[in-house]
Amino acid sequence: MEPTFNLEIITPYRVFVGTASEMIIVNTIDGELGILPDHEPVAAPIVIGPIKVKIGGKWKNAAVSDGILEVVHERVTMLVGAAEWPEEIDVARAERSRARALERLKDTTVVWEAHRAKAALLRAETRLKIAKGSTP
Amino acid sequence: MANMRDIRLRMKSIRQTLQITNAMKLISTSKLRRAKMQLEQTEPYFNKIRETMGDIVRRSQDLQYRYFDKRLAKPERHKAYLVITGDKGLAGGYNHNIIKLTEESCPSDGTGFLLLIGNIGKRYFLRRSYPILESFHFSTSVPTVYEAKEISDYVLEQFDSGAIDEFHIVFTRMYSSVKLVPEVLKVLPLELGDFAPPTGKLAETTIAYIPSPEAVLDSLVPKYLSGVVYGAMVESFASEQSARMTAMDSASKNAQEMLEVLQLTYNRARQTAITQEVTEIVAGAMALNE
Numbered sequence: 001m002e003p004t005f006n007l008e009i010i011t012p013y014r015v016f017v018g019t020a021s022e023m024i025i026v027n028t029i030d031g032e033l034g035i036l037p038d039h040e041p042v043a044a045p046i047v048i049g050p051i052k053v054k055i056g057g058k059w060k061n062a063a064v065s066d067g068i069l070e071v072v073h074e075r076v077t078m079l080v081g082a083a084e085w086p087e088e089i090d091v092a093r094a095e096r097s098r099a100r101a102l103e104r105l106k107d108t109t110v111v112w113e114a115h116r117a118k119a120a121l122l123r124a125e126t127r128l129k130i131a132k133g134s135t136p
Numbered sequence: 137m138a139n140m141r142d143i144r145l146r147m148k149s150i151r152q153t154l155q156i157t158n159a160m161k162l163i164s165t166s167k168l169r170r171a172k173m174q175l176e177q178t179e180p181y182f183n184k185i186r187e188t189m190g191d192i193v194r195r196s197q198d199l200q201y202r203y204f205d206k207r208l209a210k211p212e213r214h215k216a217y218l219v220i221t222g223d224k225g226l227a228g229g230y231n232h233n234i235i236k237l238t239e240e241s242c243p244s245d246g247t248g249f250l251l252l253i254g255n256i257g258k259r260y261f262l263r264r265s266y267p268i269l270e271s272f273h274f275s276t277s278v279p280t281v282y283e284a285k286e287i288s289d290y291v292l293e294q295f296d297s298g299a300i301d302e303f304h305i306v307f308t309r310m311y312s313s314v315k316l317v318p319e320v321l322k323v324l325p326l327e328l329g330d331f332a333p334p335t336g337k338l339a340e341t342t343i344a345y346i347p348s349p350e351a352v353l354d355s356l357v358p359k360y361l362s363g364v365v366y367g368a369m370v371e372s373f374a375s376e377q378s379a380r381m382t383a384m385d386s387a388s389k390n391a392q393e394m395l396e397v398l399q400l401t402y403n404r405a406r407q408t409a410i411t412q413e414v415t416e417i418v419a420g421a422m423a424l425n426e
Contacts, residue, residue: 012178012281012366029355030347043188044346045355068355070188072341079184079359112293 003037007053009064009078016062016083022054024076026069033069035076043070046080048122050130061086063130065123082123089131098124140409143402147395154391160226161384168377171278175370178281182363189356190331192349195342201350203326203357207301216249216269216291216300217242217320218365220307220372221257230308230316230379231256237318238306242266249300251287253369269294279373284366285358291365292358295324307368308375314382316375323364326357 007021025034027049046067053060067080101121108114207213219238221231235257242248244265252258252271261268270290274283294300303324309317345352 010181010184012181014177015180028346029351033346041341041343042346043192043343043352045352066355067359068185068188068352070343072343077184079181079188081359 002057005035005037005039005074005076007055007076007078009062009080009083011080011083013082016080017053017055019055021076022057023052024054024078025052026064026078027051028069035069035071037074039071039076041072043068045069046078048119049126061130061133063089063123063126066119084127084130086130086133089127091128091131094124094127094131098128140402140405143398143405147398147402150391150394150398154388154395157384157387157391161381161388164377164381164384167278168374168381171370171374171377174278175367175374178363178366178370182360182367185356185359185363186331189353189360191343192345192353192356193326193328193331195349201326201353203295203324203353204328206325210301212247213301214247214249214299215243215302215304216251216294218251218253218287218291218303218305218307218368219257219261220305220369221252221254221260222372222376223255225256226383227376227380228383230376233316233318234306234308235260237320241304241306241320251291253287269300279366279369281362281366284369285362288358288362288365291324292361301325305365305368307372308379310371310375310378313378316379321364321368323361 002022004020004022007017007019007024008015009017023034023036025032027033027047028044029047030044033044046064046069048065049063051062051064053062062083062085064078064083065081067078070077070079097120101117101124104117105114105121108117217238219234221234225231231254238250238257238261242250246267248266249269250261250266251269252261253274255273258271272283272287291300291303295303302322305321305323307319307321309319311317
């Protein structure tokens with residue numbers, strides 16, 4: 001039995017994960033961060049992208065939107081706007097929002113609109129990547 | 137017999153109204169239940185965000201963070217009020233209380249701005265002297281996190297650009313289904329006192345913030361704010377439904393009482409009419425016999 005920590009991934013709509021986990025790899029704004037048991041206490045912002053979690057000896061991929069990660073006392077808490085397993089992703093919807101974001105990126109001249117479109121594009125591409133099963 | 141007919145018509149119309157009030161009551165009940173459920177689902181997320189923010193803020197007392205800036209140096213401080221009303225009336229004093237509280241708390245000398253959610257408030261304040269910064273229109277169903285985020289992003293933008301220096305929310309807090317209290321909640325600038333200090337084991341740990349406490353706060357504040365806005369929206373929504381439920385309940389009761397009284401009057405009128413007819417027939421028969 002590998003050592004584990006308590007992992008909680010919480011979105012506004014549900015508790016996405018609430019179980020023991022052996023390892024998690026996330027994307028922070030400074031790059032990838034892997035967390036093993038006995039990690040030092042840390043808090044870091046998370047960017048939109050894929051994550052990898054090892055639960056019960058098996059690696060699982062998931063798509064998350066931006067949020068925050070906190071590690072305190074063998075408890076890892078992730079607060080994100082949205083999180084999905086590969087099988088939950090609506091591929092058609094992701095394709096549509098990808099096309100929409102690209103369209104908007106091309107047209108817009110307003111800075112904040114471009115920001116939003118970029119974020120939407122990133123979310124859609126992450127979802128598609130995860131849904132198609134490629135590893136992060 | 138005009139009297140009997142009048143009463144019958146009146147009873148018919150009351151019965152129709154009763155059907156409407158009854159239906160509205162049932163709808164409100166189910167909407168209230170849904171709102172409560174949704175609030176419960178989102179609670180862990182926003183509570184945790186609040187906790188983490190409090191944690192950072194308490195640990196770094198000397199933090200000079202822009203959302204704590206009270207901007208006392210500015211000669212004229214602009215205050216924005218997010219006013220949450222319903223889209224429909226027939227909810228007792230719900231909308232009126234919010235409007236009254238807004239007029240009491242929002243300065244009317246041009247430094248107070250309004251952000252409006254809900255048709256009732258919009259219609260009312262359009263004809264008043266307050267400058268309206270923005271009015272949001274959403275469907276009448278349970279508010280979503282997405283809608284709240286839209287509002288909070290807008291508010292943060294305005295705050296960052298210096299267009300507003302304070303942000304308040306005027307909403308209805310639901311202490312119980314019968315105790316609905318309109319309240320003004322100050323949200324921005326943030327205050328240290330808003331956050332509880334870390335307790336127990338957590339207080340002794342030092343946490344590394346990657347890359348810096350400010351960067352972590354940067355990603356937390358928008359979420360915290362949208363959480364506060366969302367909470368206020370859902371609580372207002374639940375309050376509205378609850379107020380409507382109570383109002384419709386008493387309306388239904390009143391209608392039933394009126395129906396009872398009218399039924400009695402109707403029976404009496406009918407009896408009078410029958411008695412009169414019998415009297416007339418008897419009188420006629422007696423006249424024939426003579």
